[in-house]
Amino acid sequence: MGMTCDHCSGEIPLAAERCPHCALPGLFPNVRAAEDPREMEALRTRYAAAIARAARRGYESTARSFEQTMRKTRAVINRPLGEVQRLARSDDEVYATYYQLRESGVRVPQGDAWDKRRAITDEAFFSGYREKIRFGALTADGKGVWHYGDVAVVLKETMIAHRASVLEENSVMFMQRHKVRVYDAHVLPQGYRAIWAEREKVCLAKLADRLHAQTGDAEHAQILLKQGAKPEEDDFVEVHIWGPLTRRCFEHITIRKTNLRPAARVVLKDLQEQLEPMGVPVEMCS
Numbered sequence: 001m002g003m004t005c006d007h008c009s010g011e012i013p014l015a016a017e018r019c020p021h022c023a024l025p026g027l028f029p030n031v032r033a034a035e036d037p038r039e040m041e042a043l044r045t046r047y048a049a050a051i052a053r054a055a056r057r058g059y060e061s062t063a064r065s066f067e068q069t070m071r072k073t074r075a076v077i078n079r080p081l082g083e084v085q086r087l088a089r090s091d092d093e094v095y096a097t098y099y100q101l102r103e104s105g106v107r108v109p110q111g112d113a114w115d116k117r118r119a120i121t122d123e124a125f126f127s128g129y130r131e132k133i134r135f136g137a138l139t140a141d142g143k144g145v146w147h148y149g150d151v152a153v154v155l156k157e158t159m160i161a162h163r164a165s166v167l168e169e170n171s172v173m174f175m176q177r178h179k180v181r182v183y184d185a186h187v188l189p190q191g192y193r194a195i196w197a198e199r200e201k202v203c204l205a206k207l208a209d210r211l212h213a214q215t216g217d218a219e220h221a222q223i224l225l226k227q228g229a230k231p232e233e234d235d236f237v238e239v240h241i242w243g244p245l246t247r248r249c250f251e252h253i254t255i256r257k258t259n260l261r262p263a264a265r266v267v268l269k270d271l272q273e274q275l276e277p278m279g280v281p282v283e284m285c286s
């Protein structure tokens with residue numbers, strides 16, 4: 001599935017980030033995949049069915065207020081303290097992806113089951129551009145998935161909305177739950193991803209059945225993002241962001257107190273000194 005260039009009318013393959021003929025830049029392949037009309041139609045059908053079920057069971061207004069919260073969600077990336085500290089130091093520090101770290105030899109592939117699953121999944125979802133994708137989660141309260149690091153970095157919507165897409169769950173777990181075989185990995189089930197502006201539809205389609213008439217607004221954040229006992233039990237809506245991220249993308253930072261060594265207090269102070277003058281609050285939570 002390709003597209004036609006607005007400028008030169010040439011054919012642009014899906015994975016291209018610019019027109020191969022006239023070099024018109026600024027295309028985000030993950031967003032284009034989510035914009036596929038069949039994908040959007042399948043999502044809207046699932047979303048409408050979820051709202052209809054809520055109405056039948058007598059909690060449509062709860063579902064609608066959940067939807068309002070989901071429209072205001074942000075993307076959050078959790079990383080270890082040391083890495084966020086490096087990013088906070090200068091505009092020139094860029095958050096590298098797993099594949100970039102591996103290529104540069106900084107990170108050695110473990111060769112275990114998860115590395116293989118991750119590689120196959122990423123190739124299925126981001127064929128030809130997997131090394132460009134950064135992963136995050138949707139958050140309604142600024143907290144992220146702690147298994148990925150003690151620092152939750154909430155990203156500015158204006159810096160990512162045009163290049164972000166969302167998927168109903170962790171993409172590796174998605175492959176397992178939908179039993180996508182390697183042989184069929186070029187055709188993924190549709191209706192589970194969305195462009196940023198329609199992320200609430202993915203949230204509703206996935207989570208409306210977990211609501212009930214008494215669900216209060218205070219519960220929304222934890223219905224959206226559940227910390228698991230093990231990483232594979234974490235439950236969240238995954239965010240895919242194409243391209244680099246720097247501290248200019250930071251909106252708000254929350255550091256988890258648990259596991260924080262005494263020396264980390266110094267790091268916290270350092271982070272606050274670097275980021276608060278840029279208007280990025282740094283907070284602790286338990």
Ligand SMILES: [Zn+2]
Nearest residue numbers: 005008019022
């Ligand atoms: Zn062109």
